[in-house]
Amino acid sequence: MEDKIVLRNVSKQIKGKTVLQHVDLELEAGGVYGFFGRNGSGKTMLLRAIAGLIKVRGKIIVFGKDLSKEAAFPDKLGLLIEKTELWPQYSAMENLELLAQIRNEIGEEEMRTALERVGLDPEDKRLIRTYSMGMKQKLALAQAIMESPRLLLLDEPTNGLDDDAVELFRTIILEEQERGCTILIATHQKEDVAGLCSRSFRMSEGICREVNGS
Numbered sequence: 001m002e003d004k005i006v007l008r009n010v011s012k013q014i015k016g017k018t019v020l021q022h023v024d025l026e027l028e029a030g031g032v033y034g035f036f037g038r039n040g041s042g043k044t045m046l047l048r049a050i051a052g053l054i055k056v057r058g059k060i061i062v063f064g065k066d067l068s069k070e071a072a073f074p075d076k077l078g079l080l081i082e083k084t085e086l087w088p089q090y091s092a093m094e095n096l097e098l099l100a101q102i103r104n105e106i107g108e109e110e111m112r113t114a115l116e117r118v119g120l121d122p123e124d125k126r127l128i129r130t131y132s133m134g135m136k137q138k139l140a141l142a143q144a145i146m147e148s149p150r151l152l153l154l155d156e157p158t159n160g161l162d163d164d165a166v167e168l169f170r171t172i173i174l175e176e177q178e179r180g181c182t183i184l185i186a187t188h189q190k191e192d193v194a195g196l197c198s199r200s201f202r203m204s205e206g207i208c209r210e211v212n213g214s
Contacts, residue, residue: 002063003063005026005063005151005184007050009023032177033197033199035200037202037204048081051153078153091128093124110147114142114143118141119164141157145176150181152176
């Protein structure tokens with residue numbers, strides 16, 4: 001299982017409501033996987049579970065690492081989930097510098113490259129409290145990719161992006177896959193990821209079913 005993400009009978013209840021129902025998945029490394037469904041269908045909860053952010057019933061193994069163990073998270077994870085809140089009183093570059101201090105794996109060059117890849121200017125000194133929704137979403141994507149993750153979990157990544165930015169996002173996904181990254185995308189905007197996905201899944205009431213086509 002060193003080269004797979006495996007979920008076995010994964011279930012989750014929150015305040016008496018079932019948000020994940022007996023999810024069984026086996027995803028090969030290096031693929032792009034799309035999870036589609038309405039708000040509240042379980043897409044975000046599935047990504048949160050694979051990120052190790054919530055406790056679930058069942059078993060989740062990410063590239064050989066059992067997340068059912070205490071405080072276990074996937075290694076080399078890039079994450080954009082729900083509304084990624086960053087520090088509004090700092091610039092984009094300052095935000096990435098603060099986040100990079102957690103692992104101390106990258107330097108200024110990687111941060112600048114990440115901003116440029118998503119269409120932001122590393123020299124822009126404006127505070128992100130002045131950013132539009134689309135600019136904030138680009139910054140959230142930059143922080144997810146800046147450390148060259150092995151696993152990239154993206155929740156509604158094209159929210160707030162204009163058509164040009166969506167095309168740029170699609171290019172980034174293809175580049176990350178080419179690099180060897182495994183990518184899971186949860187979205188209700190299926191058209192934004194059309195043609196990108198190795199396999200696609202429909203989420204409804206916490207149930208995950210594979211569907212034909214990408």
